[in-house]
Amino acid sequence: MTRVAVLGAKGRMGSTSAAAIEAAEGLELVAGIDVGDDLDSLVGAGAEAALVFTTPDVAFDQARWCVEHGISVVIGTSGFGDDKVAELREVVGRHDGVGALVVPNFSIGAVLMMRFAAQAAPFFESVEVIEMHHPDKVDAPSGTAVRTAEVIAHARRDAGSAALPDATTTDPDGARGAKVEGIPVHAVRARGFIASQEVVLGDPGEIFTIRHDSSTRESFMPGVVAALRWIPGRTGVTVGLDEVLGLE
Ligand SMILES: NC(=O)C1=CN([C@@H]2O[C@H](COP(=O)(O)OP(=O)(O)OC[C@H]3O[C@@H](n4cnc5c(N)ncnc54)[C@H](OP(=O)(O)O)[C@@H]3O)[C@@H](O)[C@H]2O)C=CC1
Numbered sequence: 443m444t445r446v447a448v449l450g451a452k453g454r455m456g457s458t459s460a461a462a463i464e465a466a467e468g469l470e471l472v473a474g475i476d477v478g479d480d481l482d483s484l485v486g487a488g489a490e491a492a493l494v495f496t497t498p499d500v501a502f503d504q505a506r507w508c509v510e511h512g513i514s515v516v517i518g519t520s521g522f523g524d525d526k527v528a529e530l531r532e533v534v535g536r537h538d539g540v541g542a543l544v545v546p547n548f549s550i551g552a553v554l555m556m557r558f559a560a561q562a563a564p565f566f567e568s569v570e571v572i573e574m575h576h577p578d579k580v581d582a583p584s585g586t587a588v589r590t591a592e593v594i595a596h597a598r599r600d601a602g603s604a605a606l607p608d609a610t611t612t613d614p615d616g617a618r619g620a621k622v623e624g625i626p627v628h629a630v631r632a633r634g635f636i637a638s639q640e641v642v643l644g645d646p647g648e649i650f651t652i653r654h655d656s657s658t659r660e661s662f663m664p665g666v667v668a669a670l671r672w673i674p675g676r677t678g679v680t681v682g683l684d685e686v687l688g689l690e
Pocket residue numbers: 449450451452453454455456475476477478479495496497498500517518519520521545546547548549585662
């Protein structure tokens with residue numbers, strides 16, 4: 443049995459995850475904390491792993507606290523791009539016997555979308571990311587879109603791909619989107635979405651679109667449970683669910 447604490451337990455993902463953990467074999471929910479609760483209760487509850495689903499403004503400090511107190515972390519909160527992961531590696535590197543798993547998206551389809559996008563990106567002149575989420579989301583672009591742009595950029599750099607063609611010289615309102623490692627990322631916020639993303643790849647005469655939709659938060663739960671079963675005994679920092687799912 444792995445003794446698990448959920449941070450952000452009253453939130454949309456935290457509450458859905460707490461129910462999934464309670465129903466999962468091999469996992470025991472020993473603590474759930476939200477705004478105003480003391481992190482010290484995790485130590486009192488004997489938590490071995492913490493699932494972080496708080497907001498991006500507090501998640502890094504909470505993850506660091508857990509690592510410093512010998513509790514491994516599975517981080518679902520967005521905002522852990524390459525720079526934050528590097529910072530986390532330093533913290534985890536100073537503490538024996540704990541590990542951190544940063545998961546930009548727990549749904550199997552999104553994990554595969556990111557892999558396929560990286561695989562396809564060097565074969566096309568153009569690539570852009572469009573993410574679509576519910577309007578209660580506080581951060582943009584999404585963590586998934588940032589990670590997708592990062593793996594696309596890494597794949598294109600490794601392949602020696604040329605810069606993306608773009609004749610735009612006038613864009614006073616930012617209509618061409620945010621640039622994440624040079625990859626344009628566009629964010630839509632509309633009621634009706636949970637989490638969707640398209641990766642649009644273009645070459646002369648053809649467009650290749652990779653699309654993923656999460657229509658309920660249950661789509662994330664098999665990944666959450668698999669991550670929590672995987673983390674005990676791991677050290678260092680791992681990014682993405684690929685290794686957990688045996689994709690590497
Ligand atoms: N990796 C993945 O697959 C997924 C990741 N996410 C990410 O997870 C994060 C949470 O999303 P979601 O559940 O929708 O957001 P919510 O706002 O519903 O949940 C966040 C919860 O954390 C609480 N919280 C805020 N500050 C603290 C604190 N200092 N200590 C303890 N609890 C705190 C919030 O309380 P209050 O509301 O009172 O502020 C809220 O209950 C986001 O970054 C989102 O992008 C979401 C879906 C899937």
